[in-house]
Ligand SMILES: Nc1ncnc2c1ncn2[C@@H]1O[C@H](COP(=O)(O)OP(=O)(O)OP(=O)(O)O)[C@@H](O)[C@H]1O
């Protein structure tokens with residue numbers, strides 16, 4: 001979501017090799033502080049995880065060294081299906097999201113189909129929807145018993161059995177894909193945009209038709225982007241917890257994330273087994289990350305990004321323009337519109353009510369009244385908002401300093417900052433939650449069962465995103481803008497405060513809101529870390545769903561979360577486009593007269 | 595006034611050492627404008643950045659005013675923010691999030707040597723803006739200025755805190771030719787009236803000749819010649835300088851002897867008289883250098899052309915390039931071509947001509 005940037009400050013001809021080095025002593029101290037915080041957040045829980053995995057479960061701290069946890073985990077007859085399910089689920093989601101997202105990216109970036117701004121905004125805004133609530137909504141749509149689409153099809157075609165079953169592997173893949181396809185679009189779009197059309201044109205000029213150019217030139221050029229995108233989506237599928245929990249669990253389709261969580265709630269809790277499973281999952285993720293890095297490593301060889309003044313010519317779809325656009329609107333409507341509509345519909349009725357089916361009982365606001373007066377809900381809102389805001393603020397501030405030092409410091413430690421801050425992207429939130437739990441059960445600093453343990457988890461999970469925003473932003477600030485301040489007599493702190501920070505403000509705002517929303521949605525780690533007084537929105541939603549709250553109340557609870565989140569993200573998007581337009585206009589003028 | 599002594603700065607680029615600055619010494623008096631001139635990649639920017647404190651040299655010493663700001667032996671390194679310099683960057687580095695006024699006010703706001711009151715800041719900034727003819731632009735967003743205006747703004751920002759020296763890294767290279775010429779004059783006027791010691795980096799030799807009190811010609815991290823613009827142009831001390839500053843014709847030969855201030859050099863095209871800066875012995879190899887605009891042309895058919903007292907060469911015109919005010923004629927001498935620059939366009943391609951080279955304007959170099 002990095003739209004806003006000061007175009008005037010961007011120099012396409014930046015000297016790449018001349019990385020600035022600053023020679024002051026203080027950043028070394030700052031650097032060490034950042035490294036220590038990063039190490040603490042990332043490595044301490046992983047160390048706890050390792051210790052738990054390789055020691056006996058004593059219930060109280062770590063016992064003697066042992067392999068028993070692994071033996072126990074791997075000897076279970078559920079292990080093989082577990083691995084199979086996880087891989088099928090993750091690769092299925094990667095492929096489906098990729099196909100949908102790729103098609104949208106191609107239409108938006110490469111063709112003249114109308115509505116590309118709308119699609120882009122929809123994709124950005126849709127990430128505000130918590131996956132847990134979307135999964136619940138899909139159950140209202142496609143469950144064999146209560147799903148209204150099934151009911152409607154049954155009555156329309158006189159079917160005996162429900163045509164769709166959400167409680168299946170396909171159902172799980174579809175549900176997660178409906179959530180992640182905008183992400184796939186956002187990952188692929190920039191690659192398609194950066195592709196130099198002149199390469200395609202060179203193909204056309206040498207006599208190829210577009211349908212030959214696509215497989216012969218376009219796709220090979222995009223290979224690194226395609227591979228890395230697929231791997232990223234695969235990792236995200238492996239890490240996903242919400243869908244396996246609300247759909248996979250009743251369907252008895254176990255994946256790693258749910259198995260890990262299950263082990264910790266056994267009586268007695270099997271922390272050792274949970275850790276052994278976590279390490280296995282982490283291993284798979286790391287292998288995927290390794291291939292991801294390999295796919296992106298040679299990206300420069302495919303350097304397709306050209307400087308200024310290049311205007312991609314779009315493929316004219318002719319009379320297919322509108323049908324293609326309407327098709328994409330249809331995708332958004334089916335994947336996100338239908339479940340959200342269903343959830344909203346249900347929230348106005350106490351008992352199960354299927355839209356478009358027989359006459360509904362009269363609508364009521366009773367569900368909302370109930371939720372808004374429900375003390376646990378109010379507490380959860382307070383906790384969620386407070387902890388998420390704290391974590392977002394902390395993570396954005398920390399990664400800003402980290403990214404700045406990583407770029408400006410000559411120290412050999414600088415790369416470590418980037419590596420540390422990016423590491424959590426490869427660690428599923430369930431593992432972060434579990435390892436933080438194991439660690440702070442043992443480390444007696446009194447965070448267990450308080451909001452601070454949630455804060456630690458959210459801050460850790462937010463690091464990679466904060467780092468991306470901050471370093472993208474800093475990369476766009478021409479080095480001379482900082483040097484000019486230094487020459488003018490500004491101290492490093494003043495350079496950061498008066499030049500870097502204001503220029504980065506749009507990026508930081510976006511980073512803050514992104515990480516804030518991410519934390520409010522968070523379930524996989526929270527579920528390990530909540531205590532009696534520290535419920536968060538995601539966990540109470542899950543509890544209410546699983547412990548049989550009325551359909552209406554659950555739906556109202558969902559809408560009460562989705563609506564504000566959507567508003568926040570849409571508001572940010574609006575602000576961003578405005579800032580963007582303003583600075584664009586300014587620099588365009590500077591350029592035309594200069 | 596500032597002085598640089600034996601400065602070395604090398605970079606590691608892809609594992610190999612690049613000696614960007616390879617032993618440079620330079621001292622410049624207060625109020626002078628010195629130009630660092632040289633081809634791309636010869637270390638001009640690096641020298642400037644070392645002087646500014648943006649780059650840390652490996653060895654050497656830098657003194658600004660009477661303060662040592664860098665001394666590798668004594669491990670002195672004063673940060674850029676404490677050197678009291680002004681700098682105009684090639685990209686201008688105008689802060690896009692500040693107004694024109696705030697851009698100029700910034701050095702005053704962060705000043706530690708002296709605290710400025712709001713009224714003082716307003717006063718000084720508007721004086722600077724007047725000086726660079728940006729009166730009335732103060733509250734514009736800085737991004738809404740044209741290229742030339744941004745350049746002047748950068749200049750105002752570089753000067754507002756009354757720096758001891760002003761550093762300019764190709765400040766005009768982003769402007770179009772007309773504007774560049776105009777800004778060049780303006781810059782010179784400002785520099786003169788403020789009397790500020792200025793270092794100007796460029797690879798444009800006409801800019802260097804027009805602006806400088808002194809030129810230092812760089813080649814591969816070293817200064818190969820220093821002097822007033824006329825001296826550099828008239829008395830280049832190497833083929834490289836002669837070639838880089840202006841254009842030049844070269845005729846190799848052997849020294850035959852010296853008479854008065856003229857030395858005779860035997861070339862493939864006859865005996866030539868020229869001036870050597872240093873005495874040179876007979877029998878040595880030498881190079882005679884002649885600027886195109888010093889060469890006279892005579893119709894070869896006209897017998898007894900008035901070439902008395904000139905070095906005379908015979909050739910045939912093979913090309914002519916019309917440049918507006920002047921015409922360049924390429925004359926084929928048989929084994930090489932010479933370029934002559936004349937106001938007259940009376941000569942034609944294919945015409946046999948005699949070239950006349952005034953001995954006082956022919957420079958001889960050992961070679
Ligand atoms: N940070 C750096 N890392 C590696 N090499 C560098 C770095 N900065 C400069 N160099 C090298 O040092 C040499 C001198 O560079 P410098 O920028 O000083 O040249 P210049 O004279 O300013 O050239 P130009 O006229 O093109 O600006 C070049 O060979 C350049 O590649």
Ligand SMILES: [Mg+2]
Pocket residue numbers: 638639640
């Ligand atoms: Mg340079």
